[in-house]
Amino acid sequence: AQSVAQPEDQVNVAEGNPLTVKCTYSVSGNPYLFWYVQYPNRGLQFLLKYITGDNLVKGSYGFEAEFNKSQTSFHLKKPSALVSDSALYFCAVRGLTGGGNKLTFGTGTQLKVEL
Amino acid sequence: DGGITQSPKYLFRKEGQNVTLSCEQNLNHDAMYWYRQDPGQGLRLIYYSQIVNDFQKGDIAEGYSVSREKKESFPLTVTSAQKNPTAFYLCASSISTGNLNEQFFGPGTRLTVL
Numbered sequence: 688a689q690s691v692a693q694p695e696d697q698v699n700v701a702e703g704n705p706l707t708v709k710c711t712y713s714v715s716g717n718p719y720l721f722w723y724v725q726y727p728n729r730g731l732q733f734l735l736k737y738i739t740g741d742n743l744v745k746g747s748y749g750f751e752a753e754f755n756k757s758q759t760s761f762h763l764k765k766p767s768a769l770v771s772d773s774a775l776y777f778c779a780v781r782g783l784t785g786g787g788n789k790l791t792f793g794t795g796t797q798l799k800v801e802l
Numbered sequence: 803d804g805g806i807t808q809s810p811k812y813l814f815r816k817e818g819q820n821v822t823l824s825c826e827q828n829l830n831h832d833a834m835y836w837y838r839q840d841p842g843q844g845l846r847l848i849y850y851s852q853i854v855n856d857f858q859k860g861d862i863a864e865g866y867s868v869s870r871e872k873k874e875s876f877p878l879t880v881t882s883a884q885k886n887p888t889a890f891y892l893c894a895s896s897i898s899t900g901n902l903n904e905q906f907f908g909p910g911t912r913l914t915v916l
Contacts, residue, residue: 696842721904730806730892730907731845738902777844789860790905792837794844 689714691780693793700768700800708763708796710778720761721779721790722752731777737761748772768800805829806908808893813913815880815887823878823911825893832898834876835905838862839890848891851876852898880913888915 690713700706712718719738723731735746742754752763763776775797779790806827815821827834833852837845847860851870865884870876876895880887890912894905 719902730909733904733906736904789847789850792845794842
């Protein structure tokens with residue numbers, strides 16, 4: 688079975704400071720990893736994904752994520768946080784088990800960026 | 803949310819009633835999905851469909867039913883057998899069932915049982 692852990696329910700950051708939202712995963716075989724963002728009462732928006740290749744993945748809105756196979760982590764980062772980045776962030780993983788295109792999501796991390 | 807529409811945005815249901823949530827996509831995607839979101843639990847997969855006239859149960863299918871008669875439509879029925887249906891329901895689609903493809907989400911329907 689595949690699983691995702693987001694150990695922090697909430698992360699608070701001052702605007703202009705770097706931010707990190709943590710994610711660790713467990714999956715059989717090679718992982719396919721995704722980050723999504725959700726604003727209040729909205730659907731999820733895709734930020735970035737890791738399939739293979741460079742361990743540092745760049746995505747939308749200045750976000751990037753670093754894949755670390757030895758630590759089974761895929762932390763989301765941004766060099767300089769904005770107040771508008773405040774939202775709920777989900778990490779998701781898919782492995783090679785089963786059929787279809789089933790994603791397993793973490794429980795989400797609420798990011799709050801303050802002035 | 804572009805390309806995937808869900809209706810209604812808010813839905814109220816009395817206990818014992820079945821309700822159907824609509825999901826339509828104009829992205830020409832083969833695969834479609836239904837998730838349920840509860841506070842602190844992330845998203846849980848209810849049903850998914852890889853192609854027209856085919857669908858599979860996800861992790862929490864009990865009390866729900868779906869159909870996939872058209873490529874662009876994947877309605878979800880919440881039946882009276884669902885014990886705790888109050889939640890935020892999200893529909894998603896992807897180009898195919900390949901592992902490389904991200905899913906695109908609709909804006910969601912918030913269902914409240916009165």
